[in-house]
Amino acid sequence: MNPIKKYFNWLQKDNPTGEVERYPEIDEKGETSLKGVFIVGDLTGIPLLKLAAESGKRVIDYFNGDDVFQKQRENNSDSEINDILIIGAGPAGVASGMEAIKHNYNFKILESAKRFSTIINFPKGKPIIAAPYEYSQESDLKINEGVKESLLDELNEQIKNIDLPIAEGVVAEKIEKKGDHFEIITNDTTFKSLRVVLAIGKSGNARTLDIPGEDLPKVFNRLIDPEEAKDEDVLVVGGGDSALETAIAVAECAKSVALSYRKSSFSRPKEQNEVKLNKLVEEGKIKLLFETNIKEIKESSVVLLDKENKEIELDNSMVFSMIGKELPTDFFKRSNIKMEGELSLTAKLQFALLLLFAGMLYFGKSSADFYESFFGKVDSWGKVFTSICSGEFWYKFVSLPEVLFSALFSDSVRIWNVTKYINATIAYFSFIAFFLLGVYLLYKFIRDFAPEVKLNWQTFKYAYFISIGIFFAVVFFGGRYYGIELLGKSQGFWYTGFYSLTILIFGLRRMKIKPTRYIKLQTSALILIQALPLFILPEFVFPLLGKIGALGGENGFVFTQVFPKESYWRSYGFILAWPLNFSNLYNSNITTFWLVFSIVQTFVIIPYIVYRWGKGAYCGWICSCGALAETLGDEYRTLAPHGPKAKKWENFG
Ligand SMILES: Cc1cc2nc3c(=O)[nH]c(=O)nc-3n(C[C@H](O)[C@H](O)[C@H](O)COP(=O)(O)OP(=O)(O)OC[C@H]3O[C@@H](n4cnc5c(N)ncnc54)[C@H](O)[C@@H]3O)c2cc1C
Numbered sequence: 001m002n003p004i005k006k007y008f009n010w011l012q013k014d015n016p017t018g019e020v021e022r023y024p025e026i027d028e029k030g031e032t033s034l035k036g037v038f039i040v041g042d043l044t045g046i047p048l049l050k051l052a053a054e055s056g057k058r059v060i061d062y063f064n065g066d067d068v069f070q071k072q073r074e075n076n077s078d079s080e081i082n083d084i085l086i087i088g089a090g091p092a093g094v095a096s097g098m099e100a101i102k103h104n105y106n107f108k109i110l111e112s113a114k115r116f117s118t119i120i121n122f123p124k125g126k127p128i129i130a131a132p133y134e135y136s137q138e139s140d141l142k143i144n145e146g147v148k149e150s151l152l153d154e155l156n157e158q159i160k161n162i163d164l165p166i167a168e169g170v171v172a173e174k175i176e177k178k179g180d181h182f183e184i185i186t187n188d189t190t191f192k193s194l195r196v197v198l199a200i201g202k203s204g205n206a207r208t209l210d211i212p213g214e215d216l217p218k219v220f221n222r223l224i225d226p227e228e229a230k231d232e233d234v235l236v237v238g239g240g241d242s243a244l245e246t247a248i249a250v251a252e253c254a255k256s257v258a259l260s261y262r263k264s265s266f267s268r269p270k271e272q273n274e275v276k277l278n279k280l281v282e283e284g285k286i287k288l289l290f291e292t293n294i295k296e297i298k299e300s301s302v303v304l305l306d307k308e309n310k311e312i313e314l315d316n317s318m319v320f321s322m323i324g325k326e327l328p329t330d331f332f333k334r335s336n337i338k339m340e341g342e343l344s345l346t347a348k349l350q351f352a353l354l355l356l357f358a359g360m361l362y363f364g365k366s367s368a369d370f371y372e373s374f375f376g377k378v379d380s381w382g383k384v385f386t387s388i389c390s391g392e393f394w395y396k397f398v399s400l401p402e403v404l405f406s407a408l409f410s411d412s413v414r415i416w417n418v419t420k421y422i423n424a425t426i427a428y429f430s431f432i433a434f435f436l437l438g439v440y441l442l443y444k445f446i447r448d449f450a451p452e453v454k455l456n457w458q459t460f461k462y463a464y465f466i467s468i469g470i471f472f473a474v475v476f477f478g479g480r481y482y483g484i485e486l487l488g489k490s491q492g493f494w495y496t497g498f499y500s501l502t503i504l505i506f507g508l509r510r511m512k513i514k515p516t517r518y519i520k521l522q523t524s525a526l527i528l529i530q531a532l533p534l535f536i537l538p539e540f541v542f543p544l545l546g547k548i549g550a551l552g553g554e555n556g557f558v559f560t561q562v563f564p565k566e567s568y569w570r571s572y573g574f575i576l577a578w579p580l581n582f583s584n585l586y587n588s589n590i591t592t593f594w595l596v597f598s599i600v601q602t603f604v605i606i607p608y609i610v611y612r613w614g615k616g617a618y619c620g621w622i623c624s625c626g627a628l629a630e631t632l633g634d635e636y637r638t639l640a641p642h643g644p645k646a647k648k649w650e651n652f653g
Helices: 003-012 049-064 067-075 091-102 148-159 241-251 270-282 329-334 345-366 368-375 380-387 391-408 415-452 457-482 492-513 517-547 557-561 570-576 592-613 616-621 624-639 644-652
Strands: 037-039 081-087 107-111 164-169 174-180 181-186 190-198 233-237 256-261 287-290 293-297 299-306 311-315 318-321
Touching: 049 091, 049 190, 067 190, 081 091, 081 181, 091 107, 091 148, 091 270, 107 190, 164 457, 174 329, 233 311, 241 256, 241 270, 241 318, 293 415, 345 415, 368 415, 391 415, 457 492, 492 624, 517 570, 517 616, 517 624, 557 592, 570 592, 592 616, 592 644, 616 624
Parallel strands: 037 190, 081 107, 081 190, 107 164, 233 256, 233 318, 256 287
Antiparallel strands: 174 181, 181 190, 293 299, 299 311
16 A cells, blocks of 8 residues: 555544534533523433433423523413423433422423333343442432343332323424424324423434445344344444443354454443453454454345455354444424534624634734834824824724725836735725624624523633633734733743633533543643643743752753753743744754754654554643643534545645
């Protein structure tokens, strides 16, 4: 294989290549774009029993404190209109129901199959992992470790004496808003309710393999009882926990089990599953077929393709296709519930606003000399404000297009000075468009959201973004044009300080929202690396040590090689490698220490880290760009385009 192709294949090796699962767009209370309809359980993003039950309880807590809803209840004289309608009787829906009954709500639970049907369909004897372990549950529906059967017994025992109004066999098909209430259209009848809680899990249609033979009766996408696989030649397809658990469950009784996965290793399987799987592989009970793709399913065999595209034919009498499930997206579409990643007109306009801002800043900076000579030089914030308040400024501002166009079309304009006028023109019109669009969007925001603004995370987040934007503009323009240093600190100090603060705030938020062990470890590492070696050490600790002489004398190693002329900023280089950080190499004061260190870091240490722990080890656990993406970007990660085409564009970049 040609080396470039080989390199890109290696780059792609662990990347998710399928389309990302799309969830309904919800705010931090779980409310969808259809106001009054809330999502709980798996559809909020993390598929864990404990968290599903917790989210079910929490939505009722929210209803208890929602004055608008309580007033609607008081005024509701129509006995047909329920307070709450819960759709789905999994752990999330049942936990909601248990809480709703405590608070005397008038509600119903609709369930298309049987209560806890997802758990009923777990493989027989499936061990239950009650993660996150340290999480103490507030919901009355408790989830404990054990096996599928013990969990089901416990769950049924917990609701035995509670009169939960669950209607089984009722499939909700569509939700419609009718005035101040909703109509829920089902296969049976139409229900009415003031609020709707969607607890339907991810049980949509299973993903298809799209290969010949997929329709054969020996192909399943859910294992109900491992005994079904007794004495069969089983192939399990997939690399997620469900695939691993299926292979593990059937390994004891099947004649043979092969597990085919298109990548070279499983990405983040549950620890217990990995241990059990490895043991069964060692015992020869499961054959792992990494980097294989299933090509065809025949009556008594299956055909796989290995990474060299060579065919492997295996005897086979049973296939479990465990490659994931699609969300019940049709239900959301029919109900006009917006999915993540669907851009509204407002979102598109916000993006345009961002582009206009960038255009104004970029072209404004490159034509700063023109503007300075046109409007006159100002060297303090005070003068900026006085100038803006003068009539002369506005006269010049309005006449600027005429000046620019006559300059652009005059005979005196030459190739070497035309860009100045073009840049100034783009900056001018970007500014006007930015201003007009900004005012419109602000008005729209106030009109639509002001009554709903509460002291919550969303409000804090946007207030934080806006304050940081204004603060940076003051620091940047003050430093660049008037030489003003805020509190005597450089621009770099403020940028790094707020960069670290942002990672800290959004990192803590990420750990709170997704309290799994992996997320906690990764986020803590990112926060600490950003805060200590990239801010506190260079800005405070090293200067202090230097001052008290703890870093040696003026002619010592530290001050001649590591931080010449007290350049403590160089210590960023300990974490941020060349070419991410090039200041240590591209400057007139390059030292032997930084030359050798940077070469070893870029060409030995980082390649070793990547080789040993994978591509994400440096970017996802150490680097500050990755830190911002994993923390600030966490809420937005599903918005980016996914799939093979997006990957190609990424490689191109
Ligand atoms: C094989 C497997 C193994 C798992 N193992 C574990 C584990 O060990 N530990 C762990 O913490 N988690 C595990 N999970 C995840 C866990 O099952 C889910 O997190 C949990 O069931 C989510 O609860 P839920 O109430 O949100 O959804 P579900 O339990 O899926 O319940 C949704 C309910 O809604 C019903 N429904 C769907 N659509 C409609 C409709 N239109 N109208 C009416 N009703 C509808 C369904 O029939 C279902 O009963 C596992 C999942 C699978 C598939």
